[in-house]
Amino acid sequence: IHTGQKNHVCDVCNKAFTEAGHLKQHKLIHTGQKNHVCDVCSKAFTLASHLKQHKLIHTGQKNHACDVCSKTFNDSSHLKRHKLIHTGKKAHVCDVCNKAFTEAGHLKRHKLIHTGQKSHVCDVCDKAFAQAGNLKQHKLIHTGQKNHACDVCSKTFTDSSTLKKHKLIHTGQKNHVCDVCSKAFTLAGDLTRHKLIHTGQKNHVCDVCNKAFTRAGHLKRHKLIHTGQKNHVCDVCNMAFTEVGHLREHKLIHMGQKSHVCDLCSKAFTRASHLKQHKLIHTGQKNHVCDV
Numbered sequence: 662i663h664t665g666q667k668n669h670v671c672d673v674c675n676k677a678f679t680e681a682g683h684l685k686q687h688k689l690i691h692t693g694q695k696n697h698v699c700d701v702c703s704k705a706f707t708l709a710s711h712l713k714q715h716k717l718i719h720t721g722q723k724n725h726a727c728d729v730c731s732k733t734f735n736d737s738s739h740l741k742r743h744k745l746i747h748t749g750k751k752a753h754v755c756d757v758c759n760k761a762f763t764e765a766g767h768l769k770r771h772k773l774i775h776t777g778q779k780s781h782v783c784d785v786c787d788k789a790f791a792q793a794g795n796l797k798q799h800k801l802i803h804t805g806q807k808n809h810a811c812d813v814c815s816k817t818f819t820d821s822s823t824l825k826k827h828k829l830i831h832t833g834q835k836n837h838v839c840d841v842c843s844k845a846f847t848l849a850g851d852l853t854r855h856k857l858i859h860t861g862q863k864n865h866v867c868d869v870c871n872k873a874f875t876r877a878g879h880l881k882r883h884k885l886i887h888t889g890q891k892n893h894v895c896d897v898c899n900m901a902f903t904e905v906g907h908l909r910e911h912k913l914i915h916m917g918q919k920s921h922v923c924d925l926c927s928k929a930f931t932r933a934s935h936l937k938q939h940k941l942i943h944t945g946q947k948n949h950v951c952d953v
Contacts, residue, residue: 667677751761863873919929
């Protein structure tokens with residue numbers, strides 16, 4: 662152990678160990694043998710120590726506390742990995758794009774982006790994912806399960822990370838600023854998508870009419886025009902829409918709500934786009950010319 666000499670080598674994957682016992686335990690991974698079963702949830706493990714560690718999830722016991730932020734963990738190794746966040750140390754670097762990570766596992770998962778490999782397929786809608794965790798998260802869409810609720814507005818989400826991002830809306834915090842027009846965003850992803858406006862890059866092309874879009878989501882919504890599919894129906898007048906956003910805007914008509922007010926004449930509108938169109942009256946701007 663002290664010399665670091667590893668004489669015990671796995672004949673399947675060539676991984677080496679200092680002790681024969683460790684090699685013996687390791688080889689169970691290749692056999693798939695899992696004899697240690699949790700009596701609470703029936704999850705099985707190859708090693709008794711892994712089962713012991715797992716059972717702490719059910720007890721809620723977290724004895725390992727971070728001395729920087731006081732966050733607690735049920736496993737000392739989890740605490741060790743967590744503390745890398747505070748040091749800022751990212752020793753695992755992607756050899757394709759140079760993005761760095763605190764953990765080797767995170768780098769391994771990241772590299773699947775470059776390979777395009779998506780081995781985890783949803784058995785409901787056949788959507789594929791590079792990571793099992795992403796598939797697990799996706800399947801909550803089909804169950805409708807949303808256990809993470811905002812303590813400000815009570816809006817619920819399928820996962821804690823989406824809730825965390827949502828809560829930035831209430832703080833008004835916008836740290837991601839466009840270096841072209843200085844528009845600020847709460848999320849880095851929103852800034853990335855916004856900057857496509859300045860580049861004019863439109864990689865998502867409709868295979869029916871060749872109209873191009875900056876985002877895949879915009880293309881997906883656009884294609885509903887060609888199918889004529891309108892799944893979003895108003896429960897007041899039965900008018901149907903291709904997008905839920907259009908239905909939401911439409912329902913403001915029935916509510917009589919007009920939140921968009923002209924700062925020049927105080928005329929109010931149900932939609933921001935209607936207000937924008939109205940303000941052209943004040944500017945005198947007329948962009949549409951008759952060609953006859």
